[in-house]
Amino acid sequence: MRLSVARGGTTLFAPVTARSLILGIETSCDETAAAVVADGHVVLSNVVHSQIELHARWRGVVPEVASRSHTERIVPIVAQALEQANVRPEDLAGVAVTHRPGMVGCLLVGLSAAKALCWRYDLPLIGVDHVQAHVHTGFLADPQMPLPALALVASGGHTALWLVKAPTVTERLGTTRDDAAGEALDKGAALLGLPYPGGPSIQNAAKGGDPRAFDLPRTMLGADSLDFSFSGLKTALLYTLRPQQGPTDAPPPTGDRLRDLACSYQEAVVDVLVAKLARAAERCAPKSLCIGGGVAKNLRLRERLQQHPILSRLHLVLPDLSLCADNGAMIASLGFELLQQGHRSPLDLDAIATPRSGGKAPGRPKAERP
Numbered sequence: 403m404r405l406s407v408a409r410g411g412t413t414l415f416a417p418v419t420a421r422s423l424i425l426g427i428e429t430s431c432d433e434t435a436a437a438v439v440a441d442g443h444v445v446l447s448n449v450v451h452s453q454i455e456l457h458a459r460w461r462g463v464v465p466e467v468a469s470r471s472h473t474e475r476i477v478p479i480v481a482q483a484l485e486q487a488n489v490r491p492e493d494l495a496g497v498a499v500t501h502r503p504g505m506v507g508c509l510l511v512g513l514s515a516a517k518a519l520c521w522r523y524d525l526p527l528i529g530v531d532h533v534q535a536h537v538h539t540g541f542l543a544d545p546q547m548p549l550p551a552l553a554l555v556a557s558g559g560h561t562a563l564w565l566v567k568a569p570t571v572t573e574r575l576g577t578t579r580d581d582a583a584g585e586a587l588d589k590g591a592a593l594l595g596l597p598y599p600g601g602p603s604i605q606n607a608a609k610g611g612d613p614r615a616f617d618l619p620r621t622m623l624g625a626d627s628l629d630f631s632f633s634g635l636k637t638a639l640l641y642t643l644r645p646q647q648g649p650t651d652a653p654p655p656t657g658d659r660l661r662d663l664a665c666s667y668q669e670a671v672v673d674v675l676v677a678k679l680a681r682a683a684e685r686c687a688p689k690s691l692c693i694g695g696g697v698a699k700n701l702r703l704r705e706r707l708q709q710h711p712i713l714s715r716l717h718l719v720l721p722d723l724s725l726c727a728d729n730g731a732m733i734a735s736l737g738f739e740l741l742q743q744g745h746r747s748p749l750d751l752d753a754i755a756t757p758r759s760g761g762k763a764p765g766r767p768k769a770e771r772p
């Protein structure tokens with residue numbers, strides 16, 4: 403079989419090897435990542451360079467700093483992914499790359515690298531939507547995942563529920579109206595004086611705490627909604643820490659109080675995610691449930707899904723933690739599927755800030771002044 407790729411009006415051809423090897427490149431936010439995946443689900447390499455340390459002092463991603471770092475890292479990271487997989491560029495069946503949504507200056511770095519490789523080696527370019535790649539992680543973790551599946555994507559920039567009808571056919575059931583779940587954890591951690599990123603900090607600080615010690619709100623947006631809202635929770639935490647009549651410069655909590663606050667806050671976020679999943683499961687009768695995005699690494703969320711009377715009866719796909727946060731393997735996996743279906747992107751493919759389905763602009767919370 404030969405695959406065609408349109409390039410400036412001409413059609414070129416690239417052979418597909420017996421084992422369909424896809425290079426996936428991801429630079430939409432603060433991870434420079436590349437991976438080689440065979441046949442859509444065999445991960446041969448998955449290299450991720452995180453910029454967390456670069457951005458920690460601002461408690462959010464600084465776009466210009468992020469894109470500069472991607473520029474420095476992209477060539478060695480791609481080379482490392484190919485080397486670890488023991489694959490030459492000419493062995494590839496295609497290069498998949500995140501081209502939306504994300505910070506445009508960041509997306510452009512991965513996109514330029516992918517285009518250069520495709521041009522040099524006559525390979526098909528496959529532009530991938532980052533959020534859809536998180537949804538697709540379910541297939542990467544379990545290619546036999548029974549359909550339809552319910553998918554939760556929860557990260558620093560996105561929180562949405564999807565109904566997965568086929569590997570590339572998804573319907574958005576609900577999304578956040580304000581903060582993403584990861585953003586709520588990042589901002590909550592800042593209020594508690596815990597380091598960035600907030601999700602893992604809160605998870606650690608919550609160990610041994612009482613999840614009911616503080617009465618924090620669970621915003622459900624009415625009886626039918628599958629949308630999310632986390633901004634009220636963050637405000638409730640702020641007023642728990644600094645009552646309106648109290649001093650504005652109260653020191654951050656410590657000891658048992660910190661542990662219980664972190665635990666109660668994490669529980670409130672998890673409660674909402676689980677309740678909305680249960681609501682969606684009742685409505686759509688899925689056979690499976692999969693989760694993706696950085697918040698999907700949360701151990702309390704995983705535990706609650708495994709214990710839930712309705713959700714635990716579904717075919718649960720809880721991917722390896724390395725596949726939840728941003729990575730190139732999920733991009734390669736969805737790229738494989740799209741290539742199989744005949745999708746190709748032109749070499750003048752644009753970087754686009756918004757997700758395929760519209761909605762909230764992407765990215766982690768805006769960086770704060772140091």
Ligand code: KG4
Pocket residue numbers: 431556557558559560583584585587588599600601602605695696697698699700701726727728765766
């Ligand atoms: O998917 P991701 O790596 O990047 C994007 O935002 O696209 O997700 C990062 C988010 C951050 O908000 C971080 O606090 C959260 O995922 N996170 C977690 C955990 N690890 C990372 N949230 C809860 N529990 C965790 N263990």
Ligand code: ZN
Pocket residue numbers: 532536557695696727728
């Ligand atoms: Zn992501």
